[in-house]
Amino acid sequence: MTFYTLQYLQNHRDVNQILLYVLGGLGAIILVVALWLYLKNRFETKYRDLSIIMVLLMLLLFGLNYSTLEQHKSQSLSSAQVEPFLRSVAREKGIKVADVAINSTTLTDGSIVKIKNKYYRVALSTDRSSYTLERTHVIAKKITVKKGA
Template sequence: MTFYSYSYLKGGQTNWGIIKIAVISLLALAFLVFIIKYSRNKWDLKYKDLSIILGTLLLLAVAIQYSDFTNLRTASVQSGQLTVVIEKSAKKLDIKPESIAINDTSRNNDMLIKTPKGYYSLVFNGSGSEFLLSKVDLYEPDVTVVGE
């Protein structure tokens, strides 16, 4: 069973966004260079073809970046909700939030948390504003914690 640490959920951001933006910038710059070369040399069709190819790649890269951005925004909201749940659980159990790990990255009704005091089950009410925290015993747990 995989658990995710509080610091993993809190950090959650990666550097891939910077790399993607750099690639998009390079594509846009190359696209502009070939458009300028084509406008100066109207009879040289290789620049027109290269401009079309780079323009298509640029549109594809921007579409992928937009999709990743919306997915990242959704994941960030869900991680924020989980960090609040971890902080409330830590307060109820009188431990530090950094010592808690949770078994899912999106909130659902059958979640487990791993603490130094043992494993606990989280059951949310209908609106998701409150939860029940009850101690559970796992039979032969095979646990890995991501983010430690």
């Protein structure tokens, strides 16, 4: 069973966003260079062909990224709820946020929270504005905690 700390969740989200921006920016730069070379040397068709290929590749990349972006946006909204939840649990128990971990990247009813060496099941209200922690025991012997770097 894998648990995630607040620092890991924050770093993981930032890396995914940076990767999407870098890929989009790199594709846009290649497209601009190919179009500039084509306009400079109109008689050489290799630049025109390269420009067309890059436009098609960028359209494909934007289509894939749009789908991923919509999925990422809904996942970010769900994972954004985890951060205040972990802070609230740490404040309630009087411990550091680094000592609290959750077994899911999104806040769901029935998630398991690891507080130091104890485990609690989360029961959320219907509007997700309150929660109850119920002591539980984990059967899984292999437990890893992913901490942010």
